[in-house]
Structure formats: C-alpha cells, structure tokens
Amino acid sequence: GQQVMQIPQYQHVQEGEDFTTYCNSSTTLSNIQWYKQRPGGHPVFLIQLVKSGEVKKQKRLTFQFGEAKKNSSLHITATQTTDVGTYFCAGRGPLVSGGYQKVTFGTGTKLQVIP
Amino acid sequence: NAGVTQTPKFRVLKTGQSMTLLCAQDMNHEYMYWYRQDPGMGLRLIHYSVGEGTTAKGEVPDGYNVSRLKKQNFLLGLESAAPSQTSVYFCASCRGGANQPQHFGDGTRLSIL
Numbered sequence: 001g002q003q004v005m006q007i008p009q010y011q012h013v014q015e016g017e018d019f020t021t022y023c024n025s026s027t028t029l030s031n032i033q034w035y036k037q038r039p040g041g042h043p044v045f046l047i048q049l050v051k052s053g054e055v056k057k058q059k060r061l062t063f064q065f066g067e068a069k070k071n072s073s074l075h076i077t078a079t080q081t082t083d084v085g086t087y088f089c090a091g092r093g094p095l096v097s098g099g100y101q102k103v104t105f106g107t108g109t110k111l112q113v114i115p
Numbered sequence: 116n117a118g119v120t121q122t123p124k125f126r127v128l129k130t131g132q133s134m135t136l137l138c139a140q141d142m143n144h145e146y147m148y149w150y151r152q153d154p155g156m157g158l159r160l161i162h163y164s165v166g167e168g169t170t171a172k173g174e175v176p177d178g179y180n181v182s183r184l185k186k187q188n189f190l191l192g193l194e195s196a197a198p199s200q201t202s203v204y205f206c207a208s209c210r211g212g213a214n215q216p217q218h219f220g221d222g223t224r225l226s227i228l
Contacts, residue, residue: 001174009155031214042205043158045216088157090217103217104174105150107157 002027002093006106014114019076021109023089030092030101032065032072037108038085079113086110117141121206121220128196128227136191136223138206144218145211147189148173149181151202152222158205164189165211196227 003026013019023032031050035043047056049065049072056063062075072091076083089106119140128134138147145166150158160173164183178200180192189208193200203224207217 006157033216035217042219042221043207043217044219048214048216050214103160105158105160107155 002091002102002104004089004091004104004106006087006089006109008109009107010110010112012112012114013079015081016078019079019083019111021074021087021089021111023072023074023091023106025070025091025104027070027093029069030094032069032092033090033103034063034072034074035088035090035105036085037088041085043088076111079111081113081115084111084113119206119208119218119220121204121223123223124221125224126226128193128225130196130198130227132196134193134196136193136204136206136225138189138191138208138220139187140189140206140208140218141187142208142210142218143186144208145186146209146215147183148207148217149179149189149191150205150207151175151200152205153202161191161204198227201225201227 005024007022033048034046037043053067054065060077064073086108088108093102122137148163149161159175161179162181164170167186170181182190203222205222206220209215209217
C-alpha cells in the first residue's frame with residue numbers, strides 16, 4: 001500500500017537557523033498537502049502542491065514538489081520560536097474504486113526552536 | 116462558526132468498556148475521517164466516509180466501528196476498549212474532490228486502563 005515517510009523525525013535548531021523536512025512516497029501522488037500541528041493542538045492546513053516541480057512560498061516557508069511527484073520538502077528560513085510544532089505532509093494517491101483518492105499522512109517532523 | 120467539534124475532549128475507560136466519540140461539522144462537508152495519533156506514528160486513518168450513509172475502512176480499523184447517519188456527524192465506536200487503543204483521536208472533514216484541505220477538530224484524549 002501507499003506509504004509516506006518523513007525525515008527527520010525530530011529537529012532541534014537555534015533560533016535564526018534554517019530547517020528542512022523531507023517527505024517521500026512509495027507511489028506517485030496526485031497532490032501533496034502540508035499541515036502544522038502546534039504542541040497540544042490539532043493539525044492545521046498550510047498549503048497544497050499539485051504540479052510536478054511546483055514551488056510555493058509563504059513568507060519564510062518554501063514548499064517544493066518533486067518532478068516525479070513522489071517527494072516533497074518544506075524549508076523554513078531563519079526559524080522563529082513561533083515555528084515550533086510538528087509538520088506533516090499528506091499525500092493523495094491515485095483514484096480507487098468509487099472515485100475516492102486515498103490520503104496518507106507522513107510520520108511528521110517535530111521542530112524545536114531554541115531561543 | 117464552530118468548524119469541527121469533537122466530544123468528549125478527555126475520557127478514561129477501563130479495559131472492556133465501550134464508548135462512542137462524536138464528531139460534528141457545520142461546513143456541509145462531504146468527507147469525514149477518524150484518525151488516531153500516537154507518538155512517532157503520525158496520523159493513522161481508522162475509518163472514513165465519503166458521504167452520508169457510507170463508511171469505509173482505513174489503515175487501522177480493527178476494534179473500531181463508525182456510522183454516518185447524518186451528513187454533519189461521524190461517530191466512532193470502541194466496542195471493547197483495550198489498552199492499545201490509548202491514543203489521541205482526531206476527526207477531520209473536507210469538501211469532496213481531489214484538492215480540498217482537511218479541517219481537524221481539537222481531538223479526544225482517550226486513556227484505557
């Protein structure tokens with residue numbers, strides 16, 4: 001079945017340093033979404049990538065979708081304490097019977113920012 | 116606008132007891148999901164529904180049942196609770212279609228003793 005792995009599992013950075021998390025799927029994806037979960041909170045949608053090679057930016061966050069649509073990355077420039085949380089990717093697979101496209105969440109990367 | 120509401124927020128059960136977790140959304144979303152979140156495991160899909168009256172198994176369905184009698188509600192039942200079901204449970208919903216984001220509830224923290 002479809003598997004989505006994320007690395008690293010944990011990352012501690014000094015405030016101001018950059019951070020990157022990588023997402024890899026065992027199958028080609030239709031699209032990929034990124035979510036952020038603050039400590040004690042629930043996942044919140046950040047962005048969606050659909051096209052091969054797509055790059056999107058949200059302020060200090062840069063999201064990329066691989067050419068083969070099997071991997072993605074999230075890069076944060078100059079981290080701040082407000083970036084603390086767990087970042088999840090969620091890959092949407094091909095159509096299955098009934099028209100539903102399975103969504104598989106990655107294992108997440110927990111980011112800790114040291115002030 | 117409440118979004119996705121989960122009840123209860125916390126619950127402690129004894130092994131063998133049963134209970135139902137309720138998820139309600141007021142966004143008229145077609146799709147609803149139940150996930151469990153365990154340390155280091157990410158979000159694992161238990162069951163999902165693509166519309167009123169329909170349900171389907173996800174990645175880890177054993178020991179759980181679901182019902183979607185009304186479009187706005189998605190119920191998750193534990194038939195006979197086991198310590199392995201201690202987890203944080205999240206409900207999510209989204210519009211139908213391929214490119215829609217999921218909206219999550221605040222979660223239910225469930226402990227089975």
